[in-house]
Amino acid sequence: MTWPVLQQSAYEQLAALMEASLGLSLSMARKAGVALRLAPRLQRLGLDSYEAYVAFIGSADGATEFQIALDLLTTLESHFFREPQHFDLLESELSRLRPQRLRLWSAATAFGDEAYSLAMLLSDLQQAGRIGADWSVLGSDVSERALRGAVEALYSEDRLRHVTPERMRRYGLRASAGSVGLVQMQAALRERVEFLRLDLRRPVDELGPFDAILLRHVLPYFDARTAQALVERLLERLRPGGLFFTGASEAFGHLSLEPLAPGAFRRK
DSSP states (O other): OOOOOOOHHHHHHHHHHHHHHHOBOOOGGGHHHHHHHHHHHHHHHTOSOHHHHHHHHTSGGGHHHHHHHHHHHHOOOOOTTSSHHHHHHHHHHHHHHOOSEEEEEETTOTTSHHHHHHHHHHHHHHHTTSSOSEEEEEEEESOHHHHHHHHHTEEEGGGGTTSOHHHHHHHEEEOOGGGTTEEEEOHHHHTTEEEEEOOTTSOOTTSOOEEEEEOOSOGGGBOHHHHHHHHHHHHTTEEEEEEEEOOTTSOOOOTTEEEEETTEEEEO
8 A cells, every 4th residue: 555655844744733732852763653653544534645634633623633643653662671670770779678658650651561560560579578568550641542551451472571470470361262462460460550641741749759750761752841841840759769760771860860770860
């Protein structure tokens, strides 16, 4: 099938719309990927150009489609225990401190892989007597579609490839015969995780405070000014001494943060 060509003018209009609406930054390097992700939507809507699609999602009648476009452009494929060194550091810090109460926040949780990875780790630490029983995980995201998947907690085996066999036995539940290759998180684990639709550019004063906040692989989506404001807002919800994580390859610094490892910091 031949898709329409995403012209430079249409891409610039789309980038301007996303930046004005959400502070998202669509660089030229993402142009081909954006075209690929949105092409099926043009076919579904019967549109013959990206110009027509951009005009539609920017109109009052296109609010629902705008959310779909946002989902397609910002929801990344992920997997459990991504960047395992962060989970190792978190385990080490919590084992040293032995807190009796813990609140962790996966701030860009997408389909919940990260949030449930945190829940598995905390459950293991509780069972080992290294933390108390009063713990919970919050997962938030701007994508309604992703959050519906997170609540369902049904994942392909490939996304669980870094989960140990012991954890799979403890926390995974094989899906029905009609869903071959899928695993659902056990109900006891799901009960520990709450999901919330949240635009991180808005006030989050009602949340927290948290003992650790993970904001990984999302900052590159924003322009520098928006990203800085977003980080400032989240750090206000982090306890002094709490841990803050970004993607390991994301260059980042802040006066209130003590670097611990690539992408890992402690609030002073």
